[in-house]
Amino acid sequence: MVITVIEFLPIAIILSPLLGWGVLTLLRPYLSRMSAAIIANATVGFSAICVALSIKTVVGNHPLHVALYDWISIPGFSLSFGLSLDRLSLLMAAMVTGVGFLVHLYSIGYMAKDPQSNRYFGYLNLFVFFMLVLVMSDNMVGTFIGWEGVGLCSYLLIGFWNTNQSYLKAATKAFVMNRIGDVGFVIAMATILLHFGTLNYHEILHQIPYIQLSTTTLFVIGSALVLAISGKSAQFPLYTWLPDAMAGPTPVSALIHAATMVTSGVYLVNRMHGLFDLSQPTLQLLLMVGILTTLIGGVTAIFQTDLKKILAYSTVSQLGFMVIALGLGCYQVALFHMLTHAFFKALLFLSAGNVLHGLAGEQDIRKMGGLRKMLPVTTVLMGIGAITIIGLPPLSGFFSKEAIFAAALNQSPFAFGALLIGSSLTVFYMARMIYFVFFGTYRGNVTHPHEGSLSMQLSLVTLAALSVMGGLFGTVFHLPEAPHPEYLLPAITLAIIAVFGIAGVLWARAQSLKEIVEDRLFFGLDALYDRVVVDPYLFTSRIVINTFDRWLNQSVMGIGQMTRLIGELAIRLQTGNVGTYVVLMLLAIIGLFLKVVIR
Amino acid sequence: MIPVDWILLLATVLFCIGGIGVAIRRNAIVALMSIELMLNAGILALVASAAHHGDLNGQVVVLFIMMIAAAEASVGLAIITTAFRKHSEVDLDQYSSLKW
Amino acid sequence: MPVFFGIIATTIILSGLGVILSKRPVYSILSLIICLYAMGALYLTLHAEFLAIVHLIVYAGAIMVLFLFVIMLMNLDRPEHLNRSRLLQWSALAVGISLVLVIGSTLYTPSGPWVVAPMGSVHAIGRLLFSKFIVPFELSAVLFLAAIVGVVITAKVPHPEGDTE
Structure with a gap:
């Protein structure tokens, strides 16, 4: 009996914050501020307790695994969705629920005067849910869902004070930068699926010794994952969203943009370390990215005058430390520093x-x-x-x-x-x-x-x-x-x-x-992105609007007008006169028989 | 025995008479009767074919058509009665409130 | 036999024309009854004795009486002018004749011989109706129920006080 209870723990861990989010979202107008905060805290706290309860079993080398359902089942590819709680996932889950609970607790006081605090707690619960999906899913697709979900929550919470235009811009920037990284994740998933035929972590790592992969393939997978990590974990080419993300409420910065979400890259590398081990070039790439990030983050932090931005650049720099450790192949060290x-x-x-x-x-x-x-x-x-x-x-x-x-x-x-x-x-x-x-x-x-x-x-x-x-x-x-x-x-x-x-x-x-004088050093990267990506994009869009879009618009409108014209012609068929209908019906019957005759 | 085609042709003629009746008459009751004529043409064709093939299924289907005809006649007459009460008229050309 | 068929066919066509061409609805109904009797006679020659009887009882007996009742009780028996649009009348005629021609041309090829089989008895039809066609048979009961309810709802005179439901 005890075993069965423990088997349900992963489900309880995941569902509790989701439940909190559901309640807070559906009943938002009816909950008082205090009860909303209590619900949010209680659900995350319950998750944390469940994590604590499962520690003994998992550390005793009994990874918990719950197969939820067969999710995708098509010829050549099947994916059963499950939750697994091994030591790595447990560590992440403990960190997410533990720090998450403390941040929830802090938020009670911090958001006490905010009229929208119910919405805030709802988002925060949703974030914890997605983060837990990310770290507890037993396959890459589940992780990807969590990966996207935390990105969404990050977007919602950065732009939480949605009356401020520049905050919304920061939120959009974070979202777009993360999407660039997600392309890497998708490429990595597709390549892995192509070569392994599965996306289940356990099966992938199990197959590695039996599959001969060229170094190129490994490097493609690895560098795609590095791109994904540099998006989510704010590494060198894509880190610029993180300082702007400080537009959100400070507890959000603490939970999402310092403690948990940005470390999901470290989790991913640890999860897939079997692949990284095989590819020395990928590790070198990770190392270079980490070194650049650390130095840029550190130097930029020196010149900041905004308290939160100093901490944000410090986070960038510390994430660089972790990625350096990953690049050295010392995955556990990175985990330790992450904790x-x-x-x-x-x-x-x-x-x-x-x-x-x-x-x-x-x-x-x-x-x-x-x-x-x-x-x-x-x-x-x-x-x-x-x-x-x-x-x-x-x-x-x-x-x-x-x-x-x-x-x-x-x-x-x-x-x-x-x-x-x-x-x-x-x-x-x-x-x-x-x-x-x-x-x-x-x-x-x-x-x-x-x-x-x-x-x-x-x-x-x-x-x-x-x-x-x-x-x-x-x-x-x-x-x-x-x-x-x-x-x-x-x-x-x-x-x-x-x-x-x-x-x-x-x-x-x-x-x-x-x-x-506020120093612009290393802000250059943002300006560079503006010149190289944003401006040409806007330029092309303008061309597209002026030529292609107009033509497209007219053709779409033309379809509408044609439908209308046909309708106006067809409307004359409805005379309201039964006789006409019967004549038409007889004509149709003649048509049917004509087919027989002509044949 | 006469050829079965003759009976089928008779059924066709009857069907067309019914159709022309619906087309040219304005009296709703006569239109309904014309529809009965068309139904009967169908029944005749079925019975003839059933006899021609020595197959009893056709006759059973005819029974079902009769049931439907009875139901249709009663509902149709009820509608005509109601419409007459409303317009004091059974002229089909006057019933046009469902038209666009 | 062909003579008998000729007489019946002529009766059917003439009375059918009578249905659609009579000025007064009552004459139409009487023509229709003649038509139905003639068809019943035709059924007798087609091994459909049971059907012939049911045809007379249901059609000539019940349905036509229903028509007559409606016309008589609601005093609808007034002559009506055939002055619909000429175009519609002529096109209806043309389409009707061409339909006969088209179908007739499909019947031009000679059909096979008659299969002679003992059939048409009440026993055989009943056996078929309660075995192979049991589901449609039961469903037709539902159809009748729906028809009854529909007729009652449609034709009910609204209560003067307005509380009809």
Whole structure:
């Protein structure tokens, strides 16, 4: 009996947030704000409990698998849709529901004054549902559905305050950029289906040893997946949507654009790692993409003046770290960093949310300063987040970064150098940000900044605890051995922190005294996309409108007019006179018999 | 025995008489009777064919046609009665409210 | 035999023309009854004795009486002018004649001999009706029910107070 209950756990995990979304959507006008928040929290919390209940079975090497139904069944291809909960999926599900629950909890306080908060909680529940589909589906198509679904929720939530035109533009941009990546996903699926005849992960990985694939094929699959990852996980060519995505409410940035959705690329590579193992060029490509992303993200973060954009570029940079680890073939290391990053980046975003909340939505760090006296709790929490992300031992960020360093040191000195630079940049922009926000003199207009409500502080404290203790999760993963002198990496890290921390503070101090001109460095990529993609597109559309579309329009209208003309002729047949009808009927009968006669 | 074609030709003539009747008469009741004529032409053809092939199925089908004819006549007359009550007229040319 | 058929056929055609050409509806009905009797006689020669009887009872007996009732009770027996549009009349005539010609031409090829089989008895028809045609037979009961309901609803005189339903 116990077994059967456990078998149902994956279904319960998935359906609970969906149920919450359904209730919140259908009953939106009838629910009070508090009850909507409670429903959203309860459903996600229930999911989290179910995940926790399944831990023991799954870790005991009994992956849960539930076959739901035969979804597609055509000759030559059949796909049965199922949920599977192995260790990888369990980790992701735990992260999604855990951080998801904390963000829901935080949102109670954060969205308390928003008239649309019921809609917000509905979207958030839907996001958790799709994210769980993404990580728990046992086939690529299911993952793709989740992949698209989280993209949709991301779009809905970035544009949540839909009266602001620029927010909507940011939402559209995120959506379009993600679609470009999705093309890669579809190409990868099609190629895999062509060569393996199945899209089920288990069957794919099972067949790999028996199928001879050319390096070209593997590279096509791999690079298509890299494209997909660079869209969803904000990597080098397509990362520009992520900073703009900060238009959404801050908890959304924390959950979707820092902790969960953007890490689905890491999940995908882990899920398909059998394929990546076989293709060295693909791994090289991943490595290059990761290095570029880390450096660009880090450098750009230094020059930002918007609190959330600093964190967004920091996320881009940290995602680059993970992709570097993937490119080195150390998939577990990337997972570890993804987990700790989910904790400390969610903490940073949510504390930033506290700051914005206290300052009535002000995001410009030039209008902050000296907040440590007004927001003491937030200062401590954000400080914890900051020292975690810069990798101060023995906090969780140190362990995961150290693992990446160790992996790089073993394999690629080049990557190690890039990691050092990226890490230094992290220290630099974090020190600058903390100094700008919490030290110096207050430069803002809002008179009485205030701390957030109890639910916000509660979830922040939990996240802070997880950030500090997260290093303990390292035992779960398969990590590379530390390089020989054991004190080498901690020493390097400490040195970096000391040097660049002081440099960052000094630079911030110098900057905060005078006006900063917003730097356009590396915004060039957006402008480049505008020139290369958007402008020619608009140009061609104009041509199409003026020639082809007009012609098409007229022909379509012509069809309508012709139908009308025929109708006006045919209307004369309805005389309302039975006699005419009978004559016509007799004529028709003659016609029928004529066929017999002529034959 | 006479050839079966003669009977079939007779049925055709009867069918055409009925059709012409519906076409040229304005009285709804006479039109209905003309329709009965057409139905009877069909029955005649069926009975003749059944006898020609020695097949009893045709005769059973004729029974069904009679049932339908009875139902059709009663409903048709009911409609005519109602229409007459409404227009005090059984002229088919006057019934045109369903026309466009 | 051909003589008998000639007499019957002439009667049928003449009385059929009488149906559609009489000025007064009552004459039409009487012509139609003659037509139906003649057809009944024809059925007797075609091994359809049961059908002939049913034909007379149902058609000449029931349906025609229904027509007569309606005409008499509603006082509809007034002469009517044949002044419909000339075009319609002539085209109806032309189409009718050409239909006869067309079908007649299909009948030009000589047909096979008559199959002589004992048939037409009530016993045989009843056996067929209750075995092979049982479903249509039952369905025709439903059809009659629908017809009854339809007639009652259609022909009911609305209650003066207006609460008809």
